[in-house]
Amino acid sequence: MSVMQTPEGRIDIRQLSIVLGQGSQAFEAVQGLDCQVEAGQFVCVLGPSGCGKSTLLGALAGHLQPRTGTLSVDGLSVSGPSPQRGMVFQQHTLFPWRTVRDNVAFGLKMRGLGKAERHRAADEILALVGLEGFAGHWPDQLSGGMQQRVEIARVLVNRPRLLLMDEPFGALDALTRLNMQALLLDIWTRIRTTVVFVTHDIDEALFLADRLLVMSPRPGRIIEDLRLDFPRPRTTELVTRPEFSRLKRHCLDLLRHEDGRQLPRLNPLGLPPETSLPRFAL
């Protein structure tokens, strides 16, 4: 069925620059970035902390406005957040006041679907991420890995053209992370969508991606564009192969090159929130 459709999710980025911060604090987080991504491709963006990879993701999601340049998906310019471009954050953003099922069905509710219909669709997607029995739970009752699975399900229920992931497994323990990577690839073979996956974990990037973009520290630019032709389905055994090690060493060299500068972490919504004092004494 999907063969008949024209694949959706082609990304076109031209001369993209993004400025963060106000006044004298302003700086270019991303500078003159050019990149095209084919529909259905799994792209990993690798780079040191604060290099602007999350900023790029935020712009793709529509949360950040570019200063110059254009950004379009399937020929349509990105002008704001849209259910067509789903975003998964490092820390889950599930609504604590909604059950797992209602969280997943949220996008469908926004589209005006009836309760029965959206619950059926939510349960279907929950089964896909392996959480059949947890539809009635509150998000706080789940483990970190399960919360991220719900988060992914909540985005996928909208059948997005782009799945944007900002270090989604970065906060999980090593074993859970490996399981989540395998699960993500499994889901991706069934729901083909373009994935842009930001990480600073070289193993993770090499294991998941069709294509690897390496970014330089601030201002963020692409310094390497690698095709990864490891056959799919991929298993954990891949990480012990010699080509894998060779590529890993290559990536390490690229990143080590820029050692010594520690930049504050950016996020897809811009700068980390300022910790301002409360205005009232309560």
Next chain:
Amino acid sequence: MSRSFSRWLLRAASLLLCLLFWQFAANGHWDLGLVTFANVPTPLAVVQAALGLGDSGNLARHLGSSLGRVFAGYGAALSIGVALGLAIGRSKWAEDLLLPPLEVLRPIPAVAWIPLAILMFPSSELSMVFITFTGALFPILLNTVHGVEGVDRRLIASAKSLGAGRRAILLEVILPGAAPSIITGLAIGMGTSWFCLVTAEMIAGQYGIGYYTWASYTVQNYADIVVGMLLIGVLGMGSSLLIKRLGGLFTPWHRPRGKA
């Protein structure tokens, strides 16, 4: 089990001890120099006075007046406080427009409003409702603003990415996100509105628990004063408890639950 039982026992014993002290001090007309119990009624006299009030048929009238005023003033404070709080928390424009005058009015205690309120409102009834309203407004308003500003902006961003518009973000994200804080404000506001009401009733009232307490003093029914005070305490505590319980029903996710 036995541990919690012994704790309850201790609590009961503590209350009993206070009552005993009161009984001895009042009965013996203790004069401790700085403070004297000469005119303080004994607990027994208070119980008799309470029964007398119940028999006289005026209790319902006093309670009804006070409860009516609290619900009117508190209800107005709830709707206006939450609405203003949402606006101020969401929009810089509303904040700059509304917050400065509110900040000036906030430190004025409700008692200081009484003379002006009597002059401003056509009936003393309305002025008392207004005093109750000012007492409840600020805790509700400030906690709402606090709650709205505390909503994780990533949640708002996610809602936008899932197709939520302005209205949906307000109803589906901001309001439930701020709900625990709003409920705290409502519980505090309930306490302060009782406090303000009683003060207002003492000065401007006809019927009402505060009026009853003050009138008992002027006609030297000392036992009735304590009945009035205890009624105020019980009613204030009961309504705060009610708000907390209702709040818990509205925020079921906020209750601690076991891990799955």
